[in-house]
Amino acid sequence: MALLDSLLLYMGWVSTKMALSQLQARAMLNTGMTNNTDLNAQTQAQLDQLEFKVAFQEDTIEQLNQIVTQQQMAIDALEQKQQVIIEKLKSLQSTSSNINSGEEIPPHY
Template sequence: MTDKTGNNTADDTIEQMKAAIEQLEFKIAYQEDNFDQLNEIVTSQQYMLDRQAHLLKGLVDKIKTLQVADSDTDQGDDLPPHY
């Protein structure tokens, strides 16, 4: 079809649609790359959190063990008040 100015409107519309589709494809590819990068970051952070939680649990267990050992040695080591 040709409009009054002599332009082929159907071809123009198709070209605009092709350009819009190409732009959308570019945006999708860019978003997929961003998702992959974010996934790597989240995975890395989860590994670090798991490791820190494991280390913290070990420290808490060690502190509890030291507290129990300390309370056991305190009984009987103290001199009576009159000494």
């Protein structure tokens, strides 16, 4: 589960970092800190397209996060079942060896 926690923490950091970058870029544009204070239509369209891509990527990351979480839960459940099976197998092997040690070879051999 530590890997999953690290992944979730990293994804949250990336989303926060991207959001801060967007806010900083907007602040720079709004305060006129760019070389060209008047954004033309093409630049605005490019900015809108980038914002759309970022929003789409954030949605994709969230969907992938949900899938990874579900897969990790399935892996954990399978590992628990595997441990139960291993314990049962060990128990059967020890029982089987106890039974076999008490058997004698039949007289017709």
